[in-house]
Amino acid sequence: MTPFPPKRIVVATNLSPASLSALETAKSLALRWGSALEVVRVEERALNTVVVGPAAATDSWPEPDEAAERRRERRLSAALAGFPPERALLRAVQGWPVREMLARAATDTDFLVMGTHGFGGLRRALHGSVTEEVIRASRVPVMAIHAFGPALKITRILAPWNGLPYATRALCYARALAGSLNAELRVLRVVPVSQSIEECEPRLGRRLESMLGSGGVPAWSLRMRVGDAREHIIQEANSGRYGLVVLSAHRRPHSLDIMAGSTVERLLRRSKTPIVACPSEHTLSAR
DSSP: OOOSSOSEEEEEEOSOHHHHHHHHHHHHHHHHHTOEEEEEEEEOOOOSEEOOSSSOOOEEOOOOOHHHHHHHHHHHHHHTTTSOGGGEEEEEEESOHHHHHHHHHTTTOOEEEEEEOOOOHHHHHHHOOHHHHHHHHOSSOEEEEETTOOOOOOSEEEEEOOSSHHHHHHHHHHHHHHHHHTOEEEEEEEEOTTSOHHHHHHHHHHHHHHHHOSSSSSOEEEEEEESOHHHHHHHHHTTSOOSEEEEEOOOOTTSTHHHHOOHHHHHHHHOOSOEEEEOOHHHHHTO
């Protein structure tokens, strides 16, 4: 299981509103958990010159604007105000954000925090989603934060659970998160229309009690629905009752997930509630 609480949190920023929201959240969590905080500013630069012809092609990068660089550094320093400097590290890198964040996840990092724009449709097709790509391949949990959201206040966590091993791993992480934040844990189980809640609830309740305990911290409850699991997860996440959704980044192979996206990816596009995506068994087995 991924270590908890995280010893080192890495947050990506390009100073966009979404990434600044992510930075504020990462700072708050690191203060609460006593974690080290690494702020990675990833800068993508367009090619300035490409020579095509008999001579070999050459690429040149524009000279950095030193005044602009100092302004960016001041903004990051201001955003980190109040955080112990001995536990903070600012790192500026140039390259592809997905590669840089996955490289950080492969080191001694326990938790990634990233901003997301939640693009869907044509905008997503044109621009892609850095956060989605990182979630698919990250070996540590990834928290995704939307821009312009209210200050993160987590009193109740939603944890969808279908009883399978990958979902159970995510549920265990959700329990640890809820306990550390003094939040209630709400387990959502959606059963197919061929089953009834009355038949399933006692058995599922006993199984959850064996995993989560009874009467301890965090307090937890089971919420059951019948029908399409993904639609119910999105509806529940958008109900306004939760400050965070924790679920697995599991992606079914050879399915519509390839085209339409996994549950995590659909949730990112259709809900503004922050999420924590836990590594799937595929990425964990690649360690």
